[in-house]
Amino acid sequence: MAEERPRRGPGRWVARGLVLTFVLVAGLGAWFGGRSLFESVLGPRCQATAAGSSVDFDPEQMSNAATITAIALRRGLPARAATIALATAIQESKLRNIRYGDRDSVGLFQQRPSQGWGTVEQILDPEYSTNKFYDALVKVDGWETGTITVVAQKVQRSAYPEAYADHEQEGRILASSLAGHSPRGVGCRLDGAEGEADVALIGRLLEAEYSLGVRAVEGTLSVQAPSEQLAWSIASWSVAKAVDTGITGVTIGDRSWTRSRDSSAWEWQVADTPVGPLEVQLHLT
Structure with missing residues (x-):
C-alpha cells in the first residue's frame, strides 16, 4: 500500500502569494530607487559653490533661484535679501513654481490670493511673486540684520517659522554664486x-x-x-x-x-x- 502524501492546504498558496508580493514590492522599490539614483547622479543637475561648500538642485530649481537672485540685484538689494528669499522659497516650495499648497497657497513662495498677494495667475509668474516678496521684505524693520527665522516669518506668516533657518546655508551659497560674488x-x-x-x-x-x-x-x-x-x-x-x-x-x-x-x-x-x-x-x- 503506497504511503499517503500529506495534504497541502490553502496555506501553501497564501505563503506563495505573500512571497510573490514581497518580490514584486522589492522589485518596484529597487526600480524606483534606481531611477531616483540615476536621475540624481547621472541625470540633468545643477550645482552652486561658494566658500568651499556646494549644493545641488535640478535645473528647474536652479532656474528659479537665478530669477530670485537677479531680481534682488535689479532692485539694488544686497545678497542678504536674496539669501532670505531663497531660503524661504526652498522651505515653501522646494524652489518649484507649484500650482497647489496649503489652502489657496500657490507659487514659489506659496503666497495666498486671499491674503492680498495677487491673483493665482499673477503669483504663478516667478517675476511677479519674487517682486511681491521683496516688496514685503523691505518693509520689515531690521531685515538686513535680523535672523532669517524672524524676518521670513514677518513676511510669510507661516505656521512653521523655525523651518526657514534650516535652509539658510543653502540660500547663502545660491545667493553668493548667482549674485556673482563667487565667480x-x-x-x-x-x-x-x-x-x-x-x-x-x-x-x-x-x-x-x-x-x-x-x-x-x-x-x-x-x-x-x-x-x-x-x-x-x-x-x-x-x-x-x-x-x-x-x-x-x-x-x-x-x-x-x-x-x-x-x-x-x-x-x-x-x-x-x-x-x-x-x-x-x-x-x-
Missing part, C-alpha cells in the same frame, strides 16, 4: 538643446530680471555689464537659465561653460576665444 560658482550638467536658443525669451528675461539689453554678434548674444560682479551674475544666470532658453555655452573673460552631460559641465573651462571681463557672450547653437 565660476554655478555649473549645470544638461541634455543637449533641441534646436537653436530662444533669442526672444533670453532678451525678455534679461530685461525683466536685470534691466539689461542684449545685442546679436555673429551667431551669439552679447551682454555688457557695469561691473565684474554683475557680469559673473549674468554668466551664472545664463547657465542656470540654459534649461529654459536653449543656451549652449557662455563665455566671460577668459572662462567658458559649455552645455554637456559629462562632468566638464560642472566647471568653467579656459575659453578658446576670450572676451572682455565685463562682457558675457551667450552661444546659441
Whole structure:
C-alpha cells in the first residue's frame, strides 16, 4: 500500500502569494530607487559653490533661484535679501513654481490670493511673486540684520517659522554664486538643446530680471555689464537659465561653460576665444 502524501492546504498558496508580493514590492522599490539614483547622479543637475561648500538642485530649481537672485540685484538689494528669499522659497516650495499648497497657497513662495498677494495667475509668474516678496521684505524693520527665522516669518506668516533657518546655508551659497560674488560658482550638467536658443525669451528675461539689453554678434548674444560682479551674475544666470532658453555655452573673460552631460559641465573651462571681463557672450547653437 503506497504511503499517503500529506495534504497541502490553502496555506501553501497564501505563503506563495505573500512571497510573490514581497518580490514584486522589492522589485518596484529597487526600480524606483534606481531611477531616483540615476536621475540624481547621472541625470540633468545643477550645482552652486561658494566658500568651499556646494549644493545641488535640478535645473528647474536652479532656474528659479537665478530669477530670485537677479531680481534682488535689479532692485539694488544686497545678497542678504536674496539669501532670505531663497531660503524661504526652498522651505515653501522646494524652489518649484507649484500650482497647489496649503489652502489657496500657490507659487514659489506659496503666497495666498486671499491674503492680498495677487491673483493665482499673477503669483504663478516667478517675476511677479519674487517682486511681491521683496516688496514685503523691505518693509520689515531690521531685515538686513535680523535672523532669517524672524524676518521670513514677518513676511510669510507661516505656521512653521523655525523651518526657514534650516535652509539658510543653502540660500547663502545660491545667493553668493548667482549674485556673482563667487565667480565660476554655478555649473549645470544638461541634455543637449533641441534646436537653436530662444533669442526672444533670453532678451525678455534679461530685461525683466536685470534691466539689461542684449545685442546679436555673429551667431551669439552679447551682454555688457557695469561691473565684474554683475557680469559673473549674468554668466551664472545664463547657465542656470540654459534649461529654459536653449543656451549652449557662455563665455566671460577668459572662462567658458559649455552645455554637456559629462562632468566638464560642472566647471568653467579656459575659453578658446576670450572676451572682455565685463562682457558675457551667450552661444546659441
